[in-house]
Amino acid sequence: MDKKIVLITGGSSGIGKSIGTYLTTKGFTVYGTTRNPKNYLDFDNFELVQLDVKDVESIQNAVSQVIAQEGRLDVLINNAGVGITGPIEETPHEEILHVFDTNFHGPIHVMKAVLPQMRKQGGGAIINVTSIAGYMGLPYRGFYSATKGALGLITEALRMETKDFGITITNVAPGDFATNIASGRYHSPVIEGSAYKEKYAQTLRAINDDVDSGGDPIQVAEAVHKIINQKKPKVHNPVGAFLQKFSLRLKKVLPDKVYEKLLLNHYKL
Template sequence: MSKVILITGGSSGIGKSIGEYLKQHGFIVYGTSRSPEKYANHPFKIVGLDVKDVSSINNAVAEVIANEGQIDVLINNAGVGITGPIEEIPEAEIKNNFDTNLFGPINVIKAVLPQMRKQNSGLVLNITSIAGYMGLPYRGIYSASKGALELLTEAFRIELKDFNIYMANIAPGDFATNIAAGRYHEPLKKDSPYKKYGSVLKDIDDHVDNSGDPIAVAKTVLKVIDTKKPKTHYKVGDFMQKFSIVLKFLLPDKIYEKMLINHYKL
């Protein structure tokens, strides 16, 4: 029997790439969007879900279970980017980022766990970010929200071990998606003391525009689904992006910090 996959944020970008790839490999795939009516001709079915609305989450999960009788894999992919000097980002935008990137995934996980326990099987994959392994300048809020999700998974894995439910993080680097279009970025202010923010923002956008195909993330997702006992952490990106995490754990803090400063020309 085909496994049933639920992907939050499956309407575009990495989520769409994952969904198309899994459907091609015989899975039953559901994606989510706050506006499902826009995706009548999508490659896979889209259900309505707003990760910041618990009722919306519960209704979407109930719809999938009603249709298929099961949910085998949850992929927490919905997320938003945010850039800017931490001092200047409005509190409301910081809260919105954590609501989407952290509290939303927590609530979707809570919604699927009773069904997975009932099945005595399940897999949750959290799409985090290589940025979640380090505090990146002018991306500090994004790093923090994704880093928190990484740690949450470590705790969840231990709590779920008796129920035959597994959880893993997949941390992508930069991939060519439309994430910049939906990202909040603090406007460049003429009177801001953070004069170097503009050059860092341009560097971030250039990296996304010139990055690889998100199919690499989809292939890693399939690999993890086919793994009997998944690891906690998987990284997907170019060599230097993944190696930066290794250096983070090997080098003294001040030397690693200096490397980041040099990289961003700060």
């Protein structure tokens, strides 16, 4: 078989760029997406195509472009996403809608666009980039956790619905990695006089410190490469520091209140 054709949403920076660059070195033909390719005229890691996960027409156009150029599409990596922080009570609802449109509805629209081609060619792979944060409700990151948790559940359901088509669907759940996600994250403002002011400001500093000291995103790229080469990949594939992955095991075995206490201690709340 010829080189596998890979489409990565959000491929111009961060984890998506690392995955695309790594897969290119392994012989894959990679297409990354960005909302505005004109901002990346010097980008030469792999080809970038225009795609906005909030625009269904742009999704259809990007997928059609790749299929027209290559005749097939073997791997979709749903990576595009945004961060959001803030007290649930004080987060503007338009920002809640935006993060769900980007992190949840967007990946669904992209999967809907590629599934007919994958069925037609008799197989393919979809890897949804979720997050370790999606396995728990984190304080002041509740909406981000909710979007990634919801995408993880969709992954579980879609695996079963497509099992007869030769399509493997799985997720890779990164922990904290040193990327530029913080620069694009929506932060609800720390409001003077708010009941949440001190605890939110304190947690926000801890979140940013965790990202700044995070691991090399090449670890996620290596995990994705491994998943692509597996005939029967696991549903859930957490990637990150030992303690972050171990926290998922603890959540399964500890009583809810005990696990909640561990999170409260971690964030000093």
